[in-house]
Amino acid sequence: MKLIILGILIFAMQASYAQDWANTERYKNENALLEEPKQGENRVVFMGNSITEGWINARPTFFENKTFVNRGIGGQTTPQMLVRFRPDVLNLKPELVVILAGTNDIAGNTGPSTLEMIMDNLISMTELALANNIKVVLSSVLPAYDYSWKPELEPAQKIVALNKMIKDYAEENGIVYLDYFSAMADERNGLKDGYTYDGVHPNEAGYKAMEPLALEAIAKALTEN
Numbered sequence: 001m002k003l004i005i006l007g008i009l010i011f012a013m014q015a016s017y018a019q020d021w022a023n024t025e026r027y028k029n030e031n032a033l034l035e036e037p038k039q040g041e042n043r044v045v046f047m048g049n050s051i052t053e054g055w056i057n058a059r060p061t062f063f064e065n066k067t068f069v070n071r072g073i074g075g076q077t078t079p080q081m082l083v084r085f086r087p088d089v090l091n092l093k094p095e096l097v098v099i100l101a102g103t104n105d106i107a108g109n110t111g112p113s114t115l116e117m118i119m120d121n122l123i124s125m126t127e128l129a130l131a132n133n134i135k136v137v138l139s140s141v142l143p144a145y146d147y148s149w150k151p152e153l154e155p156a157q158k159i160v161a162l163n164k165m166i167k168d169y170a171e172e173n174g175i176v177y178l179d180y181f182s183a184m185a186d187e188r189n190g191l192k193d194g195y196t197y198d199g200v201h202p203n204e205a206g207y208k209a210m211e212p213l214a215l216e217a218i219a220k221a222l223t224e225n
Helices: 002-019 028-033 050-058 078-083 103-107 115-131 156-172 204-224
Strands: 044-048 068-072 096-100 135-139 176-178
Touching: 044 050, 050 068, 050 204, 078 115, 096 115, 096 204, 103 115, 103 156, 115 135, 115 156, 135 156, 135 204, 156 176, 176 204
Parallel strands: 044 068, 044 096, 096 135, 135 176
Antiparallel strands: none
16 A cells, blocks of 8 residues: 555656646745835846755855845756746846856756757846846856766766856856856865765855855946946
């Protein structure tokens, strides 16, 4: 009987995932409760994966008493973020969006993905934001020497190459590039031990290192663009 119930639960979870592959329902209630920005509010949405989602749990003070909105979802790839970009970014009418994405694409969380495919999705999100008068900060992917759940992928050099593509695109299009990688990488192009608990996700010290970089990039984008 227990196996039957477990099978039913797994089937229900798979069906739910298939129906809402991008998890657009995750922030539906929070989005509905969020009022329109007040005059001069400068709302900032952080769009991303578990690194963004985990930020508000590890360092809630970074988001307190600010006009910051966290819209990270663990495990997500850029095509999923692109699908939910309208409800979780555009419809919130922010002044600026900070996009941090790509590592889960390299990990193959939603299937094989080339660096060019990742860039296409990042560019599409950027263009959607700009078309709606929303400023953009494009973040580097955080360093990762290995993925514990897929140890054969050797992501470090792929991340280096993707970050170069993101930086080049940002510079060519007058978009602020937020470079977490340079401050957080070790000699192997992995995440420094003091900044992580698993080699991929930041710990509290990691987020503390990210915060001034993010604030600087946000200030630059709001004043220069």
